[in-house]
Amino acid sequence: MADVPAEIDAWALALTTELEERGENLTNGSPADSDSRFAYERMGDAGIIGLGWPTELGGREMDPIDVVKMEERLGYHWLPLCGYLLSVKTIGNAVLQFGTHDLISRFIPDVAVGRIMFCQGFSEPEAGSDLASLRTKATKDGDRWIVNGTKIWTSSAEIADWMYIAVRTDPTLPRHKGLSVMLLDMHAPGVEVDVHETLGGGTFGEVRLSDVAVDVNNVLGDVNGGWKVLLGSLDYERVTSEKVGVALWVVDQLDEVAAPHHRRLLLALRGELEACRRLGHEATRLIAQGERVSRVSSTCKLSVSLAMQKAAALSVEILGPGALVERGPDARAAGRLAAFHRASASMTLAGGSCDIQRKVIAQQGLGLPR
Numbered sequence: 109m110a111d112v113p114a115e116i117d118a119w120a121l122a123l124t125t126e127l128e129e130r131g132e133n134l135t136n137g138s139p140a141d142s143d144s145r146f147a148y149e150r151m152g153d154a155g156i157i158g159l160g161w162p163t164e165l166g167g168r169e170m171d172p173i174d175v176v177k178m179e180e181r182l183g184y185h186w187l188p189l190c191g192y193l194l195s196v197k198t199i200g201n202a203v204l205q206f207g208t209h210d211l212i213s214r215f216i217p218d219v220a221v222g223r224i225m226f227c228q229g230f231s232e233p234e235a236g237s238d239l240a241s242l243r244t245k246a247t248k249d250g251d252r253w254i255v256n257g258t259k260i261w262t263s264s265a266e267i268a269d270w271m272y273i274a275v276r277t278d279p280t281l282p283r284h285k286g287l288s289v290m291l292l293d294m295h296a297p298g299v300e301v302d303v304h305e306t307l308g309g310g311t312f313g314e315v316r317l318s319d320v321a322v323d324v325n326n327v328l329g330d331v332n333g334g335w336k337v338l339l340g341s342l343d344y345e346r347v348t349s350e351k352v353g354v355a356l357w358v359v360d361q362l363d364e365v366a367a368p369h370h371r372r373l374l375l376a377l378r379g380e381l382e383a384c385r386r387l388g389h390e391a392t393r394l395i396a397q398g399e400r401v402s403r404v405s406s407t408c409k410l411s412v413s414l415a416m417q418k419a420a421a422l423s424v425e426i427l428g429p430g431a432l433v434e435r436g437p438d439a440r441a442a443g444r445l446a447a448f449h450r451a452s453a454s455m456t457l458a459g460g461s462c463d464i465q466r467k468v469i470a471q472q473g474l475g476l477p478r
């Protein structure tokens with residue numbers, strides 16, 4: 109990664125140190141799962157947010173592949189990135205792609221300075237992999253939509269300002285056709301957030317929505333045309349370069365203590381991670397060209413998930429049970445290896461399950477029948 113400016117590394121290291129000094133918990137999951145509003149605001153202050161966005165919206169018009177390379181380094185340095193990954197990499201980019209001029213100018217400049225944080229409200233008790241079965245309903249009432257339903261697994265719900273939410277706007281249409289995506293104010297009357305702790309060490313929100321009003325101008329794309337918006341934003345989400353960075357950090361830690369036969373396994377894993385990195389760059393290039401990309405973004409997401417799980421298993425093989433000690437003098441790398449191990453299990457589900465990625469690759473990449 110010699111072509112990523114050294115100052116990003118220095119800046120990220122300094123912020124990690126500052127967060128540790130503030131007593132922030134950097135091991136509540138891997139960097140992709142853990143969150144800090146303070147870190148997000150610092151990123152905004154430093155101009156790290158929206159580097160690829162237009163200058164008039166607060167960005168720097170950087171090449172999208174350079175942005176992805178920078179995200180890899182942020183993961184490598186264990187910055188708590190959940191807010192950034194949702195608000196910037198996924199939702200910010202989707203608002204730019206699908207939002208009206210009004211939505212873009214109302215939201216993007218505030219995201220670029222770290223002032224607005226989003227969460228993503230897709231999953232529901234009866235809708236995970238089969239997202240098109242979601243039941244949260246939005247009913248038109250004059251110049252607003254009235255939203256009722258429950259969202260679960262909502263990362264960062266307790267600290268987010270807005271939810272990027274998928275709702276059913278026309279129950280009479282076929283499942284995929286009656287959906288819309290809109291921006292819902294998390295501080296509006298009728299929004300209730302319960303926080304649940306996870307085995308991964310982090311938290312999830314369960315968000316209950318009772319008669320929550322959403323301005324009609326807050327819809328992304330066409331009303332009832334939400335499926336296209338959802339697929340587009342999942343493509344951004346599934347380019348997971350930050351996880352390549354975290355996994356490379358693990359490999360670097362293990363390399364320092366590994367015996368020669370383990371070094372060979374680590375070398376093979378480095379090769380896999382290099383392939384993941386290139387897949388991420390390829391998906392990013394295709395998205396920037398406006399091409400259909402799901403087969404590549406799903407390959408990217410699946411391969412990073414499997415590589416993370418391989419790195420986690422290798423950490424136990426090389427270090428023994430010590431790799432799983434979370435705190436105290438025996439914790440390796442201040443508990444980060446244990447946090448990584450826990451978080452790697454959730455990669456089977458987060459961002460769409462491994463089975464679903466295989467399905468997308470089979471159907472859209474290989475042209476196999478449904």
Ligand SMILES: Cc1cc2nc3c(=O)[nH]c(=O)nc-3n(C[C@H](O)[C@H](O)[C@H](O)COP(=O)(O)OP(=O)(O)OC[C@H]3O[C@@H](n4cnc5c(N)ncnc54)[C@H](O)[C@@H]3O)c2cc1C
Nearest residue numbers: 228229230231236237261262263454457458459460461463
């Ligand atoms: C760390 C983490 C963070 C998350 N953050 C968010 C968030 O911020 N916002 C949000 O909306 N959601 C979030 N999720 C939820 C995530 O998107 C869902 O867990 C995922 O889509 C799977 O849905 P499910 O859990 O309901 O499992 P299910 O859909 O019930 O699947 C259960 C099992 O069945 C398999 N399966 C299901 N359907 C098929 C099929 N057609 N073919 C083959 N196998 C199938 C799955 O692969 C899985 O193994 C998060 C999840 C995790 C773990």
